[in-house]
Structures are given as C-alpha cells and as structure tokens.
Amino acid sequence: MRKLRTNELGRISAEEYKQTDKTPLVVVLDNIRSCNNIGSVFRTSDALLIEAVHLCGITATPPNKEIHKTALDAEKSVPWSYFEKTEESILQLKAAGYQVFAIEQVENSILLPDFEVEENDRLALVFGNEVKGVQQTVVDRCDGAIEIPQFGIKHSFNISVSAGIVLWDLFKKFRY
Numbered sequence: 674m675r676k677l678r679t680n681e682l683g684r685i686s687a688e689e690y691k692q693t694d695k696t697p698l699v700v701v702l703d704n705i706r707s708c709n710n711i712g713s714v715f716r717t718s719d720a721l722l723i724e725a726v727h728l729c730g731i732t733a734t735p736p737n738k739e740i741h742k743t744a745l746d747a748e749k750s751v752p753w754s755y756f757e758k759t760e761e762s763i764l765q766l767k768a769a770g771y772q773v774f775a776i777e778q779v780e781n782s783i784l785l786p787d788f789e790v791e792e793n794d795r796l797a798l799v800f801g802n803e804v805k806g807v808q809q810t811v812v813d814r815c816d817g818a819i820e821i822p823q824f825g826i827k828h829s830f831n832i833s834v835s836a837g838i839v840l841w842d843l844f845k846k847f848r849y
Contacts, residue, residue: 690750695724696844699766699797701773703759703807704730705832710803712743713833719747721844726751727766727797729759759799759811766797773797775807775818776839778828782820785839790846798839800832 685693700718705711711733718726728734734755735741735748756762763773776798790796799815801807812818821830821838830838 687750690719693722696722696847697795698723698840698843698847699725699727699771700836700840701727701759701762701766701797701799702729702732702832703799703811704802704805705732705800706803707832708733708737708739709743710831710833711737712740712745712748714800714836715740715744715747715751715753717833717837717840718751719744721840723751723840726753727756727759727762728753729756729762759808760814763797763799763811763814769795771795771797772816773799773814775799775801775812775815776821776835777801777807777812777818778820779812779818782818785819785821785842788819788843788846790843794847796843798843800836800839803832 700714700723702711702714711728715726733740735744735753740748754762756765766773772794774796798819799807799811801811819839821835823830
C-alpha cells in the first residue's frame with residue numbers, strides 16, 4: 674500500500690467547487706470562542722460540501738490568521754455570513770425553508786443514529802459555545818435537537834469533533 678500524493682487525490686478546483694451540488698446543510702456557530710474550532714468547522718464543511726456557515730455572536734470571522742491556521746483556505750471556499758445574534762440566523766434560515774436543529778443535550782432530543790433525513794430536507798445545525806453549549810433562547814427557536822450518544826464520564830465533545838461527527842453522519846444519510 675502506498676500513500677497517495679496530493680496531485681493524485683483528484684481534487685476539484687475552487688471554481689468547480691462553487692458549481693458542485695452542495696449537501697443541503699447549513700452550519701450555525703453560536704458564540705464559538707476558539708478560532709481553531711471555527712477553522713476546523715470550515716475545513717469539515719468544505720470536505721462535505723456543506724452549503725454555508727453562519728457565524729454568530731462572539732464567533733470570529735475571516736479573514737483571521739487563527740481561523741486560517743486550521744481552515745487552510747476552506748474559509749474562502751465555503752460561503753459564510755455573520756449575524757450579531759444567533760436568533761437572527763435562525764429566523765432567516767426558517768424563512769428560507771430550513772428546519773433548524775440544535776446539536777445539544779436537551780429533553781426529547783433525537784439521538785443522531787435515529788435521526789432520519791428525507792430527500793428534499795434542508796437542515797440547519799446549531800453548534801454551541803465550548804463551555805455553555807447552545808443558548809437556551811436559541812434552543813427555544815429550534816425545531817428540535819439532535820444528540821450524539823456518549824458513554825464516558827464527560828458527556829461532551831469539543832465543538833469541532835461534534836461538527837465532524839454530525840456532519841459526516843448527515844452527509845452519509847443525504848448522499849448514500
């Protein structure tokens with residue numbers, strides 16, 4: 674077995690990326706403190722053809738060298754918007770026909786393995802602050818919540834890990 678070189682990976686160009694059909698998902702970042710987490714979400718979003726990222730509240734925005742450090746230019750390929758309040762993002766997404774789900778541990782959440790998507794679904798996923806999670810006022814405006822099953826002592830993942838798990842799972846459900 675031989676490790677592939679970058680030029681053997683069959684990557685598309687930035688222009689081809691813009692024209693590629695996207696996965697009908699928008700990521701909403703609710704007051705994320707770490708630029709490394711933000712950059713990681715951009716990179717994952719690029720890899721999985723996510724439609725857009727909404728950066729809300731204290732979440733930093735590009736151009737930012739700390740975001741770039743982990744995004745590696747994905748902050749340039751994935752469309753993004755900034756909203757002072759996360760609730761503004763949710764209102765806009767709902768008006769555009771998206772169902773909005775908090776990725777959070779709440780009463781009556783749907784476990785990720787049990788969450789089903791339909792062919793015509795358009796989803797927005799809200800990922801919360803590293804310490805406080807998704808704000809309750811934001812949870813209150815969501816259509817539901819998706820929870821990642823966890824079995825250890827901590828019962829929490831880093832936001833970039835949560836995004837990777839959830840986005841990959843939903844990408845598979847939409848594409849395969």
